[in-house]
Amino acid sequence: MRPYLIYCRKSSEAEDRQVLSIESQTREVEQIAQKLNLPFEILTESKSAKEPGRPVFNQMVQRLYRGDAAGVICWKLDRLARNPVDGGSIIWAIKQHGIKVITPSQTFSRDDDNTILMYIEFGMAQKYVDDLSKNTKRGLKTKAENGWHPGVAPLGYLNFTHPMTREKSLMKDPERFPLIRRMWDLMLTGLYTPPKILEIANNDWGLRTRSTRKMGGKPLSRSGLYQLFTKPFYYGLFEYPIGSGILYQGRHEPLVTEAEYKQVQRLLGRAGSPRQQSHAEFAFTGLIQCGTCDGMVTAEEKLQTICGNCRFKFASRNRDECLRCQTPIKTMKNAVFLRYTYYHCAKPACSEKSVTDTELERQIDEWLTRIEIPEIFKTWALKFLHELHADQQSFQADVRKSRQSAYEDCARRVDNLVKLKTCVENSDGALLSNEEYARQRSELLKEKIALENAAREEGQGPDHWLASAQATFEFAATVRKRFKEGDAMAKKQILATVGSNLTLRDKKLNIEARKPFRLLEDSAGGVEPPIGPIEPENNGSTARSVSGLSTLSLCLLRDVDDVRTYRDKFHRLVASVYTFFQRRSACRCDECRAEIFDTEASLTRPKKRNRWNSLPRTTRTCAVKS
Numbered sequence: 001m002r003p004y005l006i007y008c009r010k011s012s013e014a015e016d017r018q019v020l021s022i023e024s025q026t027r028e029v030e031q032i033a034q035k036l037n038l039p040f041e042i043l044t045e046s047k048s049a050k051e052p053g054r055p056v057f058n059q060m061v062q063r064l065y066r067g068d069a070a071g072v073i074c075w076k077l078d079r080l081a082r083n084p085v086d087g088g089s090i091i092w093a094i095k096q097h098g099i100k101v102i103t104p105s106q107t108f109s110r111d112d113d114n115t116i117l118m119y120i121e122f123g124m125a126q127k128y129v130d131d132l133s134k135n136t137k138r139g140l141k142t143k144a145e146n147g148w149h150p151g152v153a154p155l156g157y158l159n160f161t162h163p164m165t166r167e168k169s170l171m172k173d174p175e176r177f178p179l180i181r182r183m184w185d186l187m188l189t190g191l192y193t194p195p196k197i198l199e200i201a202n203n204d205w206g207l208r209t210r211s212t213r214k215m216g217g218k219p220l221s222r223s224g225l226y227q228l229f230t231k232p233f234y235y236g237l238f239e240y241p242i243g244s245g246i247l248y249q250g251r252h253e254p255l256v257t258e259a260e261y262k263q264v265q266r267l268l269g270r271a272g273s274p275r276q277q278s279h280a281e282f283a284f285t286g287l288i289q290c291g292t293c294d295g296m297v298t299a300e301e302k303l304q305t306i307c308g309n310c311r312f313k314f315a316s317r318n319r320d321e322c323l324r325c326q327t328p329i330k331t332m333k334n335a336v337f338l339r340y341t342y343y344h345c346a347k348p349a350c351s352e353k354s355v356t357d358t359e360l361e362r363q364i365d366e367w368l369t370r371i372e373i374p375e376i377f378k379t380w381a382l383k384f385l386h387e388l389h390a391d392q393q394s395f396q397a398d399v400r401k402s403r404q405s406a407y408e409d410c411a412r413r414v415d416n417l418v419k420l421k422t423c424v425e426n427s428d429g430a431l432l433s434n435e436e437y438a439r440q441r442s443e444l445l446k447e448k449i450a451l452e453n454a455a456r457e458e459g460q461g462p463d464h465w466l467a468s469a470q471a472t473f474e475f476a477a478t479v480r481k482r483f484k485e486g487d488a489m490a491k492k493q494i495l496a497t498v499g500s501n502l503t504l505r506d507k508k509l510n511i512e513a514r515k516p517f518r519l520l521e522d523s524a525g526g527v528e529p530p531i532g533p534i535e536p537e538n539n540g541s542t543a544r545s546v547s548g549l550s551t552l553s554l555c556l557l558r559d560v561d562d563v564r565t566y567r568d569k570f571h572r573l574v575a576s577v578y579t580f581f582q583r584r585s586a587c588r589c590d591e592c593r594a595e596i597f598d599t600e601a602s603l604t605r606p607k608k609r610n611r612w613n614s615l616p617r618t619t620r621t622c623a624v625k626s
Contacts, residue, residue: 002070003039004102005060006030009079011048022046025075032104033073040073049082050129057086064093071100071109077118078125087122091115143168144240147251154233155209155224156180156255170252177255179207180228184256187229187264190286191492194268198225229268235261266296282341283488284360287496290345290352291505298346299357305329306336343504355507361483363509364495368480371498371513371520378477381574382470388578389466407451414444468581469574472516516577523573 008025022044033040045056057080063069072090074080080101081087093099094110101108101118108118140150153159153170160171183201186192192200201207202219209224211217220228232238236254237247256264267286282299290297305316309332312324316337321328329335344354373381420426421437475497483494495502499511513521 001039002068003041004033004071004073004100005063005069006033006040006042006073007057007060007080008042008044008075009049009054009057010044010046025079028104029073029075032102036102038070038073041069049078049080049086049125051083052085054086057081061086061089061093064097064099067097069099071102073102076103077101077121078128081122082125082129084122084126087118087126091118091122094118140240144238144248147249149233149238149250149252150240154231155220155228156234157252158210170250172253173210176207176210179205180234181255183225183228184234184260184264187267188260189496190267191489191496194225194229195222198222201225226268229264232261281488282343283357283491284343284495287492288343288502288504288509290347290350291503291510292352293345293347293350295345295347295350297343297504300342300344300354302340302342304338304340305332306338308332308335345504352504353507355504355509359507360509361491364491364511365480365483367509367511368483368498371476371517372480373473373476373520375477377570378473381473381570384571384574385466385469385473385578388575392465392578392582403451403454407448410444410448410451414441414448417441417444465578465581469516469578472577473574476517476520516580519573519576519580523570 006026006029008022008029010022010025026042026044030040030042043056043060045054047054047056049057060069060072064072072080080090090101094101094108094115098110106114106117108114143150148169149157153173156173156177157170158173160169161167162169179201182205183197186197186200187194198220207220209216209218209220228234232247233250233252234255235258236250236252238250239245239247282301284297285299286296288297289295302315303317304313305322306313307322307325307327309327310322310325312322314323316329319329322332341357342354343357343360344350345352417432417437417440420432423431426432479494479498483491486494495511498514498517500514501510501512503510512518
């Protein structure tokens with residue numbers, strides 16, 4: 001006896017969330033087969049039926065056409081098909097091969113002559129799919145017009161449904177949002193390539209994609225990284241539908257500003273910015289802008305060879321032999337190999353002339369003398385910093401104690417106000433009216449919130465200020481030595497750490513010092529330059545008298561260079577550096593978070609350079625630059 005095929009399907013899409021699961025369908029349909037005493041075979045499938053192409057269903061239809069089965073048992077006809085192709089194949093099997101389709105409510109067969117009802121039910125299932133698609137697209141479009149990104153939230157954000165209003169929106173992913181922001185910060189420095197950032201994020205920070213039911217929980221892929229750096233969603237815009245070119249202003253909190261997004265696109269070689277074609281490692285690319293056309297300054301390496309045979313000088317890049325005597329370069333004896341690096345504007349039409357790397361490094365080294373400090377001043381500054389640090393710790397402790405006392409007093413007054421309002425004597429409002437209660441309670445709650453915000457926004461403590469100020473003076477004492485002895489990457493990091501707004505015009509590099517190095521620059525180069533020896537006039541003085549004047553000169557030189565001579569001036573300088581880090585730690589503006597600055601970590605621990613960006617981003621007036 002031919003068996004009946006029990007077909008149970010569960011769609012993986014939203015349209016069938018209200019339908020019984022496969023296990024429930026199987027249990028109900030088995031009872032029908034047992035009740036009718038029919039032999040059966042169970043087939044299950046998890047795939048949408050709105051389009052043809054289900055493998056299990058196609059195999060079942062083939063068996064029906066071959067006569068291997070007597071019919072089909074299912075929970076409902078829409079389990080079999082939601083499209084006219086699959087529905088027509090079932091109806092054709094009934095008409096031509098005489099099979100039966102059994103459901104809990106009805107049996108369809110050729111003898112019963114009720115296949116017309118199957119046309120209606122299959123048509124209703126198709127209509128349901130069409131309406132669902134239209135309603136879903138309309139809902140997603142409305143959601144986009146309201147400013148919320150449809151679909152799954154991009155990396156760094158989470159889908160959120162309000163528990164009361166059921167409104168769907170996006171919120172920051174507390175685990176991944178800070179890490180994504182730090183990745184953008186590394187890219188904005190121009191010191192890191194995307195593969196290097198990917199390596200740092202996956203290996204050092206332990207970044208993993210968001211886990212879902214079927215995927216996720218893995219390291220970020222390279223393609224995912226480039227999508228992260230190129231999606232306008234991260235600065236507030238998103239495209240919907242994908243590929244339509246229609247952009248909507250999002251209501252989510254942006255990760256970066258539009259200026260930061262455009263800068264990253266330029267670094268990635270998009271928006272008309274040419275990519276660097278050379279494989280050589282250049283020290284200052286990605287940092288300097290052209291002072292004539294505002295384009296980025298790029299580097300070009302030229303290789304030349306002086307032939308060891310005919311002494312002919314020729315460009316040897318992509319060449320294997322001498323242009324004059326055709327002697328192979330590999331076999332040349334006494335050949336001279338020359339290498340030149342030129343920095344110039346990346347725009348071909350720009351009139352700005354190029355400058356050699358040697359000249360550029362000479363100008364940078366000359367500028368570094370303006371922020372360099374001698375060892376004796378560094379030693380004194382570190383000692384004075386500890387004195388400032390001790391005073392500041394004591395002051396901060398007093399401030400916290402006073403704030404805590406004020407907060408406890410405010411909380412106590414709120415409790416007393418509630419007790420007065422709810423006491424028996426005030427049942428008629430004689431002691432405290434509703435209006436007076438609301439006014440006093442509002443004032444007290446505002447005061448309480450202000451104290452809580454002040455404690456929350458206190459920022460990093462004096463220990464961090466001290467460490468940052470110490471790193472600044474230690475870095476300034478050795479900056480020229482590090483620059484001269486460092487490789488290309490070290491030189492780039494040093495220049496990016498101490499300078500900003502770098503422009504090249506008329507072969508002159510203009511550098512604006514970052515704070516707090518600007519404080520050292522404003523103090524006439526940190527320390528007064530040492531004076532030369534006092535030379536006696538050439539009036540026939542004896543050697544003995546000249547020796548005495550030389551001794552006097554050394555004494556005067558010591559007095560002039562001794563920082564104690566300028567105690568008040570350098571007290572103000574060191575205190576200004578310490579105060580800068582104190583104010584910056586408490587600042588909450590976007591500009592202070594976007595600017596990466598960490599003197600020591602920028603040279604030794606690149607992965608920790610963005611300590612300022614771990615704080616919440618809000619829009620406020622900058623406390624550092626005001």
